[in-house]
Amino acid sequence: MARLADYFVLVAFGPHPRGSGEGQGQILQRFPEKDWEDNPFPQGIELFCQPSGWQLCPERNPPTFFVAVLTDINSERHYCACLTFWEPVEPTQEELCARDAAERDEEADEGGPGALPPPTPSPPGQLFAPKTLVLVSRLDHVEVFRNSLGLIYTIHVEGLNVGLENVVGNLLTCVIPLAGGSQLDSGEDGVRTISLGAGDRQVIQTPLTDSLPISRCSVALLFRQLGITNVLSLFCAALTEHKVLFLSRSYQRLSDACRGLLALLFPLRYSFTYVPILPAQLLEVLSTPTPFIIGVNAAFQAEAQELLDVIVADLDGGTVTVPECVHIPPLPEPLQSQTHSILSMVLDPELELADLAFPPPTTSISSLKMQDKELRAVFLRLFAQLLQGYRWCLHMVRIHPEPVIRFHKAAFLGQRGLVEDDFLMKVLEGMAFAGFVSERGVPYRPTDLFDELVAHEVARMRADENHPQRVLRHVKELAEQLYKNENPYPAVAMHKVQRPGEASHLRRVPRPFPRLDEGMVQWIVDQATAKMQGAPPAVKAEKRTTVPSGPPMTAIVERSGGLHGNSARRLEVVRNCISYVFEGKMLEAKKLLPAVLRALKGRAARRCLAQELHLHVQQNRAVLDHQQFDFVVRMMNCCLQTGQGRQEVLLWRCRWGALGRVPTPWLLQDCTSLDEHGIAAALLPLVTAFCRKLSPGVTQFAYSCVQEHVVWSTPQFWEAMFYGDVQTHIRALYLEPAEDRDSFSVGEAPVQEDERSALDVASEQRRLWPTLSREKQQELVQKEESTVFSQAIHYANRMSYLLLPLDSSKSRLLRERAGLGELESASNSLVTNSMAGSVAESYDTESGFEDAETCDVAGAVVRFINRFVDKVCTESGVTSDHLKGLHVMVPDIVQMHIETLEAVHRESKRLPPIQKPKLLRPRLLPGEECVLDGLRVYLLPDGREEGAGGPGGGPALLPAEGAVFLTTYRVIFTGMPTDPLVGEQVVVRSFPVAALTKEKRVSVQTPVDQLLQDGLQLRSCTFQLLKMAFDEEVGSDSAELFRKQLHKLRYPPDIRGTFALSLGSAHTPGRPPRANKDKGPSFRTLSRNLVKNAKKTIGRQYVTRKKYNPPSWEHRGQPPPEDQEDEISVSEELEPSTLTPSSALKPSDRMTMSSLVERACCRDYQRLGLGTLSSSLSRAKSEPFRISPVNRMYAICRSYPGLLIVPQSVQDNALQRVSRCYRQNRFPVVCWRSGRSKAVLLRSGGLHGKGVVGLFKAQNAPSPGQSQADSSSLEQEKYLQAVVSSMPRYADASGRNTLSGFSSAHMGSHVPSPRARVTTLSNPMAASASRRTAPRGKWGSVRASGRSGGLSTDVGSRLAGVGPPQANGAPPEPGFLRPQRAALYIIGDKAQLKGVRPDPLQQWELVPIEVFEARQVKASFKKLLKACVPGCPATEPSPASFLRSLEDSEWLIQIHKLLQVSVLVVELLDSGSSVLVSLEDGWDITTQVVSLVQLLSDPFYRTLEGFRLLVEKEWLSFGHRFSHRGAHTLAGQSSGFTPVFLQFLDCVHQIHLQFPMEFEFSPFYLKFLGYHHVSRRFRTFLLDSDYERIELGLLYEEKGDRRAPQACRSVWEYVERLSKRTPVFYNYMYAPEDAEVLRPYSNVSNLKVWDFYTEETLAEGPPYDWELAQGPPEPPEEERPDGGAPQSRRRVVWPCYDSRPRAQPDAISRLLEEMQRLETELGRPPERWKDAWDRVKAAQRLEGRPDGRGTPSSLLVSSVPHHRRSLGVYLQEGPVGSTLSLSLDSDQSSGSTASSSRQAARRSTSTLYSQFQTAESENRSYEGTLYKKGAFMKPWKARWFVLDKTKHQLRYYDHRADTECKGVIDLAEVEAVAPGTPAMGAPKTVDEKAFFDVKTTRRVYNFCAQDVPSAQQWVDQIQSCLSDA
Helix, strand or coil: CEECCCEEEEEEEEECCCCCCCEEEEEEEEECCCCECCECCCCCHHHHHCCCCECCECCCCCCEEEEEEEECCCCCEEEEEEEEEEEECCCCHHHHHHHHHHHHHHHHHCCCCCCCCCCCCCCCCCCEEEEEEEEEECCCCHHHHHHHHHHHHHHHHHCCCCCHHHHHHHHHHCEECCCCCCCCCCHHHHEEEECCCCCCEEEEECCCCCCCCCCCCHHHHHHHHHCHHHHHHHHHHHHCCCEEEEEECCHHHHHHHHHHHHHHHCCCCCCCEEECCCCHHHHHHHHCCCCEEEEEEHHHHHHHHCCCCEEEEECCCCEEECCCCCCCCCCCCCHHHHHHHHHHHHHCHHHCCCCCCCCCCCCCCCCHHHHHHHHHHHHHHHHHHHCCCHHHHEEEEECCCCCEEEECHHHHHHHHCCCCCHHHHHHHHCHHHHHHHHHHCCCEECCCHHHHHHHHCHHHHHHHCCCHHHHHHHHHHHHHHHHHHHCCCCCCCCCECCCCCCCHHHCCCCCCCCCCCHHHHHHHHHHHHHHHHHCCCCCCCCCCEECCCCCCCCCCCCCCCCCCCCCHHHHHHHHHHHHHHHHCCHHHHHHHHHHHHHHCCCHHHHHHHHHHHHHCCECCEEEECHHHHHHHHHHHHHHHHHCCCCCCCCCCCCCCCCCCCCCHHHHHHHHCCCCCCHHHHHHHHHHCCEEEEEECCEEEEHHHHCCCCHHHHCHHHHHHHHHHHHHHHHHHHHCCCCCCCCCCCCCCCCCCCCCCCHHHHHHHHHHHHHHCCHHHHHHHHHHHHHHHHHHHHHHHHHHHHHHCCCCHHHHHHHHHCHHHHHHHHCCCHHHCCCCHHHHHHHHHHHHCCCCCCHHHHHHHHHHHHHHHHHHHHHHCCCCHHHHHHHHHHHHHHHHHHHHHHHHHHHHHHCCCCCCCCCCCCCCCCCCCCEEEEEEEEEECCCCCHHHHCCCCCCCCCCCEEEEEEEECCEEEEEEEECCHHHCCCCEEEEEEHHHEEEEEEEEEECCCCCCEEEEEEEEECCCCEEEEEECCCCCHHHHHHHHHHHHHHHCCCCHHHCHHHHCCCCCCCCCCCHHHHHHCCCHHHHHHHHHHHHHHHCCCCCCCCCCCCCCCCCCCCCCCCHHHCCCCCCCCCCCCCCCCCHHHCCHHHHHHHHHHHHCHHHHHHHHHCCCCCCCCCCCCCCCCEEEECCCCCCCCCCCCCCCEEEECCCCHHHHHHHHCCEHHHCCCEEEEECCCCCCEEEEECCECCHHHHHHHCCCCCCCCCCCHHHHHHHHHHHHHHHHHHCCCCCCCCCCCCCCCCCCHHHHHHCCCCCCCCECCCCECECHHHHHHCCCCCCCCCCCCCCCCCCCEHHHHHHHHCCCCCCCCCCCCCHHHCCCCCCCEEEEEECCCHHHCCCCCCCCEEEEEECCCCHHHHHHHHHHHHHHHCCCCCCCCCCHHHHHHHHHHHCHHHHHHHHHHHHHHHHHHHHCCCEEEEECCCCCCHHHHHHHHHHHHHCHHHHCHHHHHHHHHHHHHHCCCCHHHHCCCCHHHCCCCCCCHHHHHHHHHHHHHHHCCCCCCECHHHHHHHHHHHHHCCCCCCCCCCHHHHHHCCCCCCCCCCCCCCCCCCCHHHHHHHHHHHCHHHECCCCCCCCCCCCCCCCCHHHCCCCCCCCCCCCCCCCCCCHHHHCCCCCCCHHHCCCCCCCCCCCCCCCCCCCCHHHHCCCHHHHHHHHHHHHHHHCCCCCCCHHHHHHHHHHHHHHHCCCCCCCCCCHHHHCCCHHHCCCCCECCECCCCCCECCCCECCCHHHHHHHHHHHHHHCCCHHHHHHHHCCCCHHHCCEEEEEEEECCCCCCEEEEEEEEECCCCEEEEECCCCCCCCCEEEEHHHEEEEEECCCCCCCCCCCCHHHEEEEEECCCEEEEECCCHHHHHHHHHHHHHHHHHC
16 A cells, blocks of 8 residues: 655745745645655755746736656655646735825815725735645655645635645545555455545546556557657667657646657656756756756756757647757657558558548547557567577676676677667667566566567567558557556446636635644544554555567568578588588698688678588597698688677677577577677687698697688677676576486487576576575575686687687787777776786786786786676676686686687797798889889788779789789789689789879778788879788798888889989989090080079079160160170179170080970970071060070079070070079960961969068168069069060060951940950850769869859950850840950969059050969869779779769869860960960979960871870970979988879870870870879989989980990880880771861860770780780790690780780781781881881871872871861851851751861871872972071081972981981962072081071071082072972
């Protein structure tokens, strides 16, 4: 029996002590006044009576009722029923006086006291204070509390003649039976009728089972308020320990919602903070870190919104808000969807009938109370399904004196197939489940509905899954039982309680609630207490039984049979392999082993392996020979490795027969391996059983070879194993010996069905326990304790076996394991007070420092075992003496085992090594030497699918077993695939050491043994990746040596240490001998002198400055006056040491000049007609530009070449001043001139900021009145003006630079702006194009108004003078036209162009663009590298993932931007405007842009020779920092690799793809340069400028004395040599159109990923070292080595293994090879391929043109028509003059017409004449040998000249048989032919009259014939040819 109410309290409003507006609750009276002994009075009750705070009200509110719940320190809940009503506040004396005065005034106003009184019940200004009646009880009878408090209030309000003291006294003394009744004979005793003495009657029905919660209607209301999905979310949140907050304006609803949520959690009990109604004063509780379920008034919603991790359920609004940072795991499928559908059937029964054609007339809708029980029944079923079979995973660790039970979470999850289910994992780890296990795990106790359901109804629930009506029927049955539990006797008469009348609260109550007589109430309570003490105590007799275990568990979702995972064929392979091993058929076993290792990735195969191995163990021992032992260990390692794929802590074991009643085969099937980690448990007995004899007395067990797995260092695994074994032995203790006879024998018939499980045994023992004598009880306790103790010793041994390494040097592996390292620092909470720590520490402190030697390994293992022993023994109740003994024993066990292992380790070293494949030596280049010989490694797959036999087809070549070699040039792997089925294929992967970009240590699995080994991942910028696992024979010191040597070679301290420079240094001395001084200055001496002079000059300032005055209008555009003429003569401002007059040039300077003239840039300048250096060093006045040697000592700019093209009018002395305005002194110089429009392309560095300029000039004070910034700006302006004036089309008399076609009207209407025009580039594309590609990045394309690509139309219009193109291709409206275009456009950094002084005459225009920086290129390249070579195989390889990574890299976007800017510049140049590219420092993006512009504009650069010249000129001579960007030395290591040149090559590749017929070189040539510009094999791409190359003596050392034949030092030399042998660099589709300007599409959608990044050749490594790529020749068919019949030459070509172009060359290459072979067979010297190809082409032209019409390229053009013209930005002739349209046209028609008309206009003479050409011989009108003088400082050479009257040309060849023309003089340009004079270096023996000169518009050619008559004949022939024209 229990008290219905413990306390009755009267709480009233009281003023706040600090005088604030709010009041506080005051307890007026409480009964009884003394606390009950068993139940003290709860503190803080006044806060909960008014949760929103105690406040006065202006009107009388109706009474309210709610129940708050308080939890005391013992987790007992107290239900506080609160009934609140309002009473008028008693006024003070002052208030009464004031009110009387106010009433008198009102009466006077209204006509005296005779007026009628107002009808309001309360006087104006009256306030009402709350007063609360509180009932405190430990029982939850809400309705009874409501009625009782209501009765007290009714007596007070209605003034009933009943004493309140009696009612309260009776209430406090009322006693009711506990749940289930007092168990007396009468069944009606579960019902109690009470009366409080006021004529009332109440019936209290106690529930039948107190473990089932009472919910009344709360669950149904919760679902109505929030809906199914929201309630399910809250349910999962509460179970997974999240914070849940309910909001509502109703307190009773908050209570009901919290009650309902708790009822749903049954059978789990919520053990965290539970406050259904939280007072406002305690709102800070919401920020507690622990989970909670709390209800708060909706008025405090704002405070709730500030909480970041609280799930808020708004009951009034019906919403649940889950914060972003909170993840609520859902129920596992299919339970989630099943539960949802059942709930909807219960809540909305009409849903099923809604679609019926003839619905039934009525549907029976359950009452709210019944619906509540149905909803609870659904969740009860859900828990039964979730926890089904949980009792099979309980471990009985102790039975007596109290049961100790552990739940095996991992086993449960594994057997249910829910290892990865987040929801169930969190539930099992939560506190609620821990309470569930301790409460319900007990085997002998009272049972309830859940126990019955989980034990007996599981089969029914599985059968009903797909039958909704049957499920509904089951739910209703369960609901009936739940309803009956709450209402056991529904027929009993209902309550009879008086209630107050309607609106009674509005009536004026004569007096406030009276003060009760404490003495009277106490007397009634005392009377009842005395009576209770006299009565016999009512004992609740519990009906305890054995809890049924139910059927064994099954997976929630049955796994499909799985054709691959569990196929019988794979299991058969595993069985066969094991039987071959034990039968000694090793060869057969070896064949099957790879298949077995693959099969062991599946659960079934691992299960099968454990089963099969158990069959070969007799008497716990199986002695094997060495080969058998190796096979078994390898398979075990593979099993353990694949079994640890997921969370390392999810480990479990299952011993044979441990669960008693279950047959052993079932255990093997469902226990061992349904969990990913169960295999470790199954193998644990086996690793101590299998062994081999090493020598007499020394045996090695398998455990010493399977230690490298995380599972062994995971404490949870050992605990689960330990508890399982303890349960087995405890159970055996209580079973009869006969029963236990065969329970552990493995492989025999199943044990008997009636054998009891450990839980059954425990239940029986608990039942008998009270009947046993004390001695017997003591004996059983002692036996159990000894059993646990002996198991602890056994496990200490087992753990030392698996934790102590065989080789103590591998201790680092031990420390790196998860368990040992982390557990070292973490102490176990359960044993902090035990003596374990001190013993373990005393053992460890001897070493003095941690983990240094073997003893420390032992120390770590001892500490690990001691912690384990502490935990399990404390939990299992082992006595402290035994525990102490264990701690003493553990170090001895470990020490003994170490001694045993030493002998084993010593003997195992003497075993003959396993036969490993022979190491394959790589082929080396001449001069390449091996630094480190082969280290055995495994090459692992790196994410490229081809190598693993991906979409490209073919078997898996990787992983491969072989060796890695380190040479002075490369890192090379050679080996063979580990899979024997692949065949004898050699796998080679290599890359140059210099290309290494990242090296990192990795821990990887060896492919054969599946052991975790140290590995190395090397990534190179040539898109190769070596992911290697070192073989176990490679020591850590060897691996470390490899890393150090690799690092040393990759980053030599000095550039001389690179392969290209150190090559051959052993044969030739590093310094030239001094003896050759007398032969004149050598080139090294010259280099040194040059550098010395340069160093003197650098930094010197000029002494005087002149203020610059712009030239007058008359002088602009005219050549400079005579006194400024001499090119090398220097003004007085220069110091004499800097530049000497020509007469004083030293011999070394003359040699410098001749060397400089021979450089590529100078040859190119002469080709372009950009100026000459004649022998007299005087310049032609008509030339607008000249070659200036001002930088020949590299004094002005170290990164520029020695000779520069500058405007004729600028003096050398001014150049140094101009250079200071630009970054790195890189002032604007001309690098190319358009042959058609004569516009020039200039390049420079970006402009200095003003501050920087100031720093540069700080030493010298400027002239008075002239600021430094102005001075620089003037120099700059003067220079730019000179550039503009040098352009012939713009230098007219008025100085106005206008486009020729503009009309005067437009000119007149335009008012020039006083500042320079700034043109901003944004988007020139049509809308469709911008929609199609939206690249991301800094510039939207060139600049930025958005993220669309291209230049915007509005800027196109400002820059070009045109508006947006019309839809139909018509010209734009004339209003958009701008009548003037600048002579010079400056394209520069947006940030840098601020320093440029504006041009008042608008002759130049600024185009600011935002460029990407080098660091962005570097970052982008890193991502590109990872996208193309991921490093690890993708989880789900798909093309989309590669494309996504590619997009993230933004590499193609940068290519797009470069192409776009280049096409813009091409357009400007083509339209006649010159362009200065002035970006960053002038050596990265500037170089990329100017190179691309020249390539697009000039067909010469698209030839092999021209491209070489372009790279030498723009990249090498103009100082691209190859060494810095390639991080060639140790100093550059931190800056990293930035592939600027590679990005340029990628752009060229994109253009090549779009115009395949315009390039003489093949795509392979670009890849070759891309590979070798980083390889450091050649000297070409070393160092950062010509200056540095001279300083090192590289630039000119190859001239002069002939070198001994050796390896090519220059990449160009190598290309030249190789081109003579093979056409690999030649493009057969080459058929150029003359003067063709290319305009490629630059949209990202038009760009392709370069196959250089993705292709791979594993047969020979990268194919760019041609000598290595040539495989050994195959023996001819008749010479087969085996002597058998000749075999076929057919071979299989794999895409990733062979180089397909080489394995299957194209038809032309094949035919050329065939021709050479046939010529060799015929005994002729084979003809060069190029000669043969040229002859074939010439013959082809003749055959293809029988009628004499058509162009030479007509045959090849037809094959690629659409590639001929890829229109990007194009020029279009506008209606008024020539206007520039900068739109990327997507409509081909308008562009193609403009383009074709332009093309027609541009045909040169040679193209026109070519149609008449019939054969080479007929076009030779006159021919013979002439000596021709080369350019400045070049010697005379004899050439074969041909005068062609048809083509009007004078051509020359190297010799008579030469078919390739070396040069052409167009006779149309010849002005005169005159007798000449012998010049320097002319042939000595020839008569002076044999010399003659041919003067053309460009230059004068000097010729010399063999004698005078032939000279005269040549002159006559040329003259006649001229007169004919």
